Amino acid sequence: MALEIVSLFLISIILSMVGIGGGVFYVPLFLFLGYGFQEASTTSLFLITLTGFSAFLRFRKAKIVDWQLALVLETFTDIGAFTGGATSVHFHPHLLKILLGFLLLIAAYFTMKTREKVVCNTSLKTSFGYWTRHFNGYDYSLFMPLVIPLMFIIGYLSGLLGIAGGGFKIPIMILWFGVPAKIAVATSALMVSLTGLMGLGGHLLHTYINWKMAILLGAVVFVGGQIGSRISVKLSEKKVKLILALILSMIASYMIIRTVL
Numbered sequence: 001m002a003l004e005i006v007s008l009f010l011i012s013i014i015l016s017m018v019g020i021g022g023g024v025f026y027v028p029l030f031l032f033l034g035y036g037f038q039e040a041s042t043t044s045l046f047l048i049t050l051t052g053f054s055a056f057l058r059f060r061k062a063k064i065v066d067w068q069l070a071l072v073l074e075t076f077t078d079i080g081a082f083t084g085g086a087t088s089v090h091f092h093p094h095l096l097k098i099l100l101g102f103l104l105l106i107a108a109y110f111t112m113k114t115r116e117k118v119v120c121n122t123s124l125k126t127s128f129g130y131w132t133r134h135f136n137g138y139d140y141s142l143f144m145p146l147v148i149p150l151m152f153i154i155g156y157l158s159g160l161l162g163i164a165g166g167g168f169k170i171p172i173m174i175l176w177f178g179v180p181a182k183i184a185v186a187t188s189a190l191m192v193s194l195t196g197l198m199g200l201g202g203h204l205l206h207t208y209i210n211w212k213m214a215i216l217l218g219a220v221v222f223v224g225g226q227i228g229s230r231i232s233v234k235l236s237e238k239k240v241k242l243i244l245a246l247i248l249s250m251i252a253s254y255m256i257i258r259t260v261l
């Protein structure tokens with residue numbers, strides 16, 4: 001238990017800095033400690049909910065959470081997350097591990113692409129189907145016919161695999177829609193907490209969770225989320241992008257090696 005507490009505390013600090021709920025680390029950690037995939041993903045979703053909410057509380061005070069963006073995107077993500085959690089029992093654990101490693105590799109690639117300079121105003125579009133946002137001195141637009149199915153798919157995979165999808169939502173918001181990195185990270189913190197909650201609800205339909213252990217670990221990651229989000233607020237956009245890219249690259253490499261070997 002001591003190893004779990006220390007590991008989760010450090011993970012929650014690092015990942016709350018970059019707006020990821022933590023499932024991309026929580027699930028591999030629990031698998032390494034001998035948990036089954038279903039129990040690992042269910043416990044992960046509970047911790048994701050607390051980590052994301054903890055980080056969101058700090059980002060909210062800094063006034064860099066785009067509430068409207070978060071709530072609109074999460075409507076479709078949450079439907080997918082509950083569905084994924086509810087149907088996860090029908091997939092073989094080995095297949096889920098391979099899928100997780102593959103998706104993390106994709107997320108790492110797109111996150112590395114976001115290290116290139118993104119100028120939000122040059123890509124602003126206002127034609128039919130685009131939703132234009134004016135927030136915190138920035139302008140950016142989202143093509144809703146693409147956003148809606150994309151968020152549902154991310155939500156479904158998140159609920160299915162016990163992650164929160166922050167590693168996919170943030171690169172998409174930054175790279176495809178020109179959302180500034182710090183706003184994307186802060187907004188993602190709220191989104192992943194809601195995604196985690198809905199995915200957890202789907203899993204609880206068929207999976208047992210050790211609530212005593214989960215609540216203890218939840219308190220640990222909540223504190224870690226507070227620390228990590230405070231550090232993130234003070235970082236420059238360039239550093240936030242760099243940290244996010246490096247972390248996802250490490251996770252992707254670890255999962256792929258674990259799956260293949």
